[in-house]
Amino acid sequence: MPEKTIAIRVDEELFKKVKIRLAENGMTLKDYIITLIERDLQEDVKQTVEKEMPINETSIKEAQKILDFISGIMNSEKK
Numbered sequence: 001m002p003e004k005t006i007a008i009r010v011d012e013e014l015f016k017k018v019k020i021r022l023a024e025n026g027m028t029l030k031d032y033i034i035t036l037i038e039r040d041l042q043e044d045v046k047q048t049v050e051k052e053m054p055i056n057e058t059s060i061k062e063a064q065k066i067l068d069f070i071s072g073i074m075n076s077e078k079k
Contacts, residue, residue: 006033
């Protein structure tokens with residue numbers, strides 16, 4: 001897939017802080033920015049899933065029933 005360019009300007013103080021972070025972690029600026037973007041996108045997906053499928057006592061009980069059902073089927077097939 002062809003790569004695209006993202007160019008931004010930041011003030012000198014932020015740039016210095018970023019360079020220090022890069023040195024501490026042995027990363028390139030490109031790797032650092034891509035990591036931040038991917039982490040943000042993953043968090044967005046996580047929040048969407050949590051909104052659509054809230055984890056609460058009821059959903060845990062329903063999931064356990066499904067797992068018990070599957071386990072019963074698997075155990076009966078082994079016999």
